[in-house]
Amino acid sequence: MSFSMPDHVKVREVGPRDGFQNEPEVIPTAEKVRLIGLLMQTGLRRMEVTSFVRPDVIPQLADAAAVLEGIERVDGVSLSVLIPNERGLDNALKLQDRFDEVSVFMSASESHNQHNVNRSVQESLAGLERVIARAREAGLGCEAVIATSFGCPYEGHVRPEHVYEIAERLAAAGAGEIGFGDTTGMANPLQVREFFRSAFERLPGVELTAHFHNTRGQGLANVFAALEVGVASFESSFGELGGCPVPAGSTGNIASEDLVSMLHEMGIATGIELPRLLDASAAVQMLLGRPLGSHLLTAGPIDWHQSR
Ligand code: ZN
16 A cells, blocks of 8 residues: 655644533633633644534533634634534624634434434535535635544444545535544544545545544544545544534544644644643643543653653
């Protein structure tokens, strides 16, 4: 096989959305804004900061507008918001000068999509095509994330061909970036390598992003497999916050600091200052008052002991 590791990768921090969304206790808006501020000082260039979902469905993100209004923008940091449907887009567009991109999402498998958003895959696709088109008309960048791309907790195997067909439709609708989500931590590295190798052939000109969860401890191994075939865009969550609303037990995204540490040790640049990122992760751990899944928060960075 050809071996063409990227020498620079993009990391989108999704903790303020994917992470906070799964916290049972509502985090005060001011604390969210403070933590996002810390993350914006790390050199991160992409961050998903909130979601315009129905407040009665996800009370934790009911303050989406207040969060966006509270964030002090930093040049070069692209902010995105997660949009579930056209009504969510309508609400987000009222604050259009406060963000740069939207993320839309659906699951590749029928039963996960039904459990998560109560729609069929075809209904979701049709709805997202409209959201993407309108977001593009408004001048926003657009990422479409396909959850359960590597397996479904209810159905098991998901055919890659089926995932590529969904991705092609979302790309045709105007999504310049497609995220492939392993929302419930079912992917393995060999599967990931084969998946992305074919995905690049099927989706020329589209940015392909890997969104791995560390639910079963395979997150970074999956990152390595994706790197091997040229994936250069990843999503992760500080502290290893995160999860999936369904089913229960679908724990954390890969930790941003674990990802960044591994990449830097391998000589792959991210533009992120690891000590500052660790400060942000330590701050969210302190706020939540429990040990988070992040390995670096426990062990410290590799050069930590020498430097003290
Ligand atoms: Zn996720």
